[in-house]
Amino acid sequence: MKQVKIAVLTLFVCSAAVFSVFTIRDFLETKDQRPVIEAEQDTISVPIDATEEQLCAGLHAMDAEDGDLTDGIIVTNISNFVGDSTCNISYAVFDTQEQLGTYTRKVTYTNYQSPKFTVSEPLEVRMGGEVQILDKLSAEDVFDGDISNRILILSSTVNSSVAGLYDVTVQVSNSHGDVSELKLPVSVRDTSIAAPTIALTESLVYLSRGAAFDPMTYIDENESSVFPSYISAESTVNTAQPGNYVVTYSAQNKEGNVGHAYLTVVVEE
Structure with missing residues (x-):
């Protein structure tokens, strides 16, 4: 009888030990669980x-x-x-x-837009003069604000020793890795030739797809040396087709000298 009691007691102790082990393990596992x-x-x-x-x-x-x-x-x-x-x-x-x-x-x-460039004044270079492009450019981003200090010149065909129209490609990126690139016209002018001056209210504009566009509305009559009626605009802008376009304005004086101005139009998606 005594042996039976001992066996029962032993079984009880073992069961309690096993129960305790599993209880402690479950408790520890619960404590180890991450949220x-x-x-x-x-x-x-x-x-x-x-x-x-x-x-x-x-x-x-x-x-x-x-x-x-x-x-x-x-x-x-x-x-x-x-x-x-x-x-x-x-x-x-x-x-x-x-x-x-x-x-x-x-x-x-939902309302994100890629970084955009701004041209503060016409991209013109006096023939034989120093080519300064970056000081006329700025860039704005919806997240980072002014990111003008991140503008890079990727390529340039400008030769300031020869009058003519050239181009420069610029790039800027924001903190989210979005990159905007744009090719802009750069005019090298022979200032020794007295040609009409055509001033524009903008040198670069962004338009939504399908927006109305009239190139003549960008002529600054007060700053131009000729009336708008003497200025012609050559434009291939198609606002139904996203892309970059350049509008060429020209006017001729009685000496036969021709002045030009250039407007870059970016049609967005």
């Missing part, structure tokens, strides 16, 4: 000025010990563009044990 972030959708669409709340919309975070951690989700990184106006956006959340949960999905910016 989990889940999303209602894998891609979100937001404006470029989206708040942290908008960027975190549709996310939920749960932890085995701490429960709902949704309010603790933060944005940790927004990548370069991986598609049209689309980036990978990464999130993180910590539990009370400082364990980290992460999640990544895509964000598409």
Whole structure:
């Protein structure tokens, strides 16, 4: 009888030990579990000025010990563009044990536009003079603001020793890796020849696809040495077809000297 009691007691102790081992293991495993972030959708669409709340919309975070951690989700990184106006956006959340949960999905910016150039004055060079292009150019980005200091000259055909029309190709990029390139006309003028002066209100314009365009509306009558009626405009601009175009303005004086001006038109998608 005594042996039976000992056997029962031994079995009880072993069972308790096994139970304790598994209980402790389960407890430790629970403590080791990281919080989990889940999303209602894998891609979100937001404006470029989206708040942290908008960027975190549709996310939920749960932890085995701490429960709902949704309010603790933060944005940790927004990548370069991986598609049209689309980036990978990464999130993180910590539990009370400082364990980290992460999640990544895509964000598409609904009103994004690529960086744009501005020309402050006509790209003209006096024959024999120094070629200065960058000081007449600036660039603006919807995320980064003024990025003029990132403008690069990729190529140039300008020869300041010979009067004529040349071109220069410039490039600028923003912090999301989007790159804009543009070919611009550069005029080398022989200032010893008295030719009519044609002034324009703009040297570079961006137009939406399908927009109306009249090249004569860009003539600055007050600053030109001839009336607009004496100025002709040669234009191939087709606003139905996105691309870069150059409008050539010309006017001739009674001595037969011809003056020119040039307008770059970018038709966007």
